[in-house]
Amino acid sequence: MPLIERLAVIGTGLIGGSFALALKQAGQVGAVVGAGRSQENLQTAKARGVLDEIAADAAHAVQGADFVLLAVPVGQMGGVMQAIAAELAPEVVVSDVGSTKQDVVALAQTYLAGSLSHFVPGHPIAGAETSGAEAAHADLFSGKNVVLTPLPDTNFRALEKAQSAWQACGAEVSIMQAAQHDRIFAAVSHLPHLLAYALVDMIAGRPDAELLFNYAASGFRDFTRIAASSPEMWRDIALANKHALLVELEAYEAKLEELKTALSAADGEALSKIFSRAQEARSAWSKKR
Amino acid sequence: MPLIERLAVIGTGLIGGSFALALKQAGQVGAVVGAGRSQENLQTAKARGVLDEIAADAAHAVQGADFVLLAVPVGQMGGVMQAIAAELAPEVVVSDVGSTKQDVVALAQTYLAGSLSHFVPGHPIAGAETSGAEAAHADLFSGKNVVLTPLPDTNFRALEKAQSAWQACGAEVSIMQAAQHDRIFAAVSHLPHLLAYALVDMIAGRPDAELLFNYAASGFRDFTRIAASSPEMWRDIALANKHALLVELEAYEAKLEELKTALSAADGEALSKIFSRAQEARSAWSKKR
Numbered sequence: 179m180p181l182i183e184r185l186a187v188i189g190t191g192l193i194g195g196s197f198a199l200a201l202k203q204a205g206q207v208g209a210v211v212g213a214g215r216s217q218e219n220l221q222t223a224k225a226r227g228v229l230d231e232i233a234a235d236a237a238h239a240v241q242g243a244d245f246v247l248l249a250v251p252v253g254q255m256g257g258v259m260q261a262i263a264a265e266l267a268p269e270v271v272v273s274d275v276g277s278t279k280q281d282v283v284a285l286a287q288t289y290l291a292g293s294l295s296h297f298v299p300g301h302p303i304a305g306a307e308t309s310g311a312e313a314a315h316a317d318l319f320s321g322k323n324v325v326l327t328p329l330p331d332t333n334f335r336a337l338e339k340a341q342s343a344w345q346a347c348g349a350e351v352s353i354m355q356a357a358q359h360d361r362i363f364a365a366v367s368h369l370p371h372l373l374a375y376a377l378v379d380m381i382a383g384r385p386d387a388e389l390l391f392n393y394a395a396s397g398f399r400d401f402t403r404i405a406a407s408s409p410e411m412w413r414d415i416a417l418a419n420k421h422a423l424l425v426e427l428e429a430y431e432a433k434l435e436e437l438k439t440a441l442s443a444a445d446g447e448a449l450s451k452i453f454s455r456a457q458e459a460r461s462a463w464s465k466k467r
Numbered sequence: 468m469p470l471i472e473r474l475a476v477i478g479t480g481l482i483g484g485s486f487a488l489a490l491k492q493a494g495q496v497g498a499v500v501g502a503g504r505s506q507e508n509l510q511t512a513k514a515r516g517v518l519d520e521i522a523a524d525a526a527h528a529v530q531g532a533d534f535v536l537l538a539v540p541v542g543q544m545g546g547v548m549q550a551i552a553a554e555l556a557p558e559v560v561v562s563d564v565g566s567t568k569q570d571v572v573a574l575a576q577t578y579l580a581g582s583l584s585h586f587v588p589g590h591p592i593a594g595a596e597t598s599g600a601e602a603a604h605a606d607l608f609s610g611k612n613v614v615l616t617p618l619p620d621t622n623f624r625a626l627e628k629a630q631s632a633w634q635a636c637g638a639e640v641s642i643m644q645a646a647q648h649d650r651i652f653a654a655v656s657h658l659p660h661l662l663a664y665a666l667v668d669m670i671a672g673r674p675d676a677e678l679l680f681n682y683a684a685s686g687f688r689d690f691t692r693i694a695a696s697s698p699e700m701w702r703d704i705a706l707a708n709k710h711a712l713l714v715e716l717e718a719y720e721a722k723l724e725e726l727k728t729a730l731s732a733a734d735g736e737a738l739s740k741i742f743s744r745a746q747e748a749r750s751a752w753s754k755k756r
Contacts, residue, residue, distance in 0.1 A: 303684045323682060365670055366683040370690040372726055373662060375745040380722045381654055382748035391752045393612060394655040395592045397696075399756075400689040401659040405749045407686075409742035413735050420730055427727050431720065433665045438716050441709055446702050453698035456664040459671035460694045463680050467688075 181206040186243035188236045190223040194249030195314025200347035203316040213239035223311035236261045248274040252414045259289035271336045273298045278418040279327045279356035294331040298340040301325045320348035327356040364422035374405040470495040475532035477525045479512040483538030484603025489636035492605040502528035512600035525550045537563040548578035560625045562587045567707040568616045568645035583620040587629040590614045609637035616645040653711035663694040
């Protein structure tokens, strides 16, 4: 018997669609039913074998499901939770894939108050430049980290089922509190996005922007790649993780002051120390991967 | 007849060696003589056909040459200029490949005062993770930008010869003043390096650095790739371009304040505006390349 008999995917884009495909490939799901805002995308998902059925809406999709994955943008999350709340059986596991977790927990506490014992917030660390059911593929999570942030009320059966499902997709699962998750990703993901957007916007706003961009080379290309990410998605992430992100921004500003002081004083030794520590840490990190 | 009859390369690493190989491939150089600090590297260069002759030192290398390329790290530049000054015939073209130009111009004004009319400072925009004669290859500059920053005293014959040599290597040559060069590269190259070093050093200095690095993914990888660059080289570049770089650091801090203000006020519209402008500029830039 598969791990999941009937999977409901609300939002059958890259992440939701790849979750379904990975479970199918692993033989760990019976049927997959999907709901979403774009009929065209749902038809693509069905044509590609991501979905077996298309439901009329989220409320219909979750009926009879034993696992519900909420894979919609964070801006639609509250509405979807409201729509499904009355339809959730006590044994169904509900999970999500949002990039921030404390905000999703807060929404669940508001809209899924009766289902908290079987709600398992999650975050698969698998970005991609593509989107939609068209881009979904069974190997998206292979070897990637997935963080689960259970609530105090989440029961062990639900946590274990969510963990097994992600492991069946080939992912490495870690479990931590939502607040810790949000602190970690503020530092290693959300802050770098803000910094890359800031640099490109600073240059783009200048009268000689075209000249400057003309001499930008491969270092600039890689540093700013994440500034090509969806502005709406990153606005939502920044706002959702505002407090942790502000702490990181201030720590970063302090580091820039340290560099500015060293540079103003032409203190080569101090600059060397910062650059060398960073270079060693970066090289060690990339060797481990 | 080739453009250059006898080329002297002082410092036969990746850049100097690739210049020699590219000119050989184009049939635009007669003989190549090299000098450098590492006998082993010079032997490699000769074995690979980068050099035809190895000179005892820089002063010997430039004797009889009609083109001299100074391809040593900026820290050795003054010493090399002193060593060759007395040996330079009036018709020999002298050029360099440093990443900053006002400092090289100042050194030339001090040490090559008698040769300024045939000195053509240059900067090929062709970084690489590799180094040494072993890594040199004829196509390194193909399609890349090379900026020449002639002095007020530089004569047209010398400028034209340097320009033709780089074009023969397949490069696109631009000509501008040294101060403008240094302003442009402070913004699009030197600042991003400082920002990447700053982020990695900030994270590496924390008690939970290992945990944080463990969740860093592809966005972090690309953003910080340049933090794996040589700390000594970037210390020298930062110090050499200190004034322009401090201006850029302050402009960047002002942009971060703008982001912080928007974030503190949970002003999604202001965040969207910054992120969208950056996303559009970054996408337009990458389409042009």
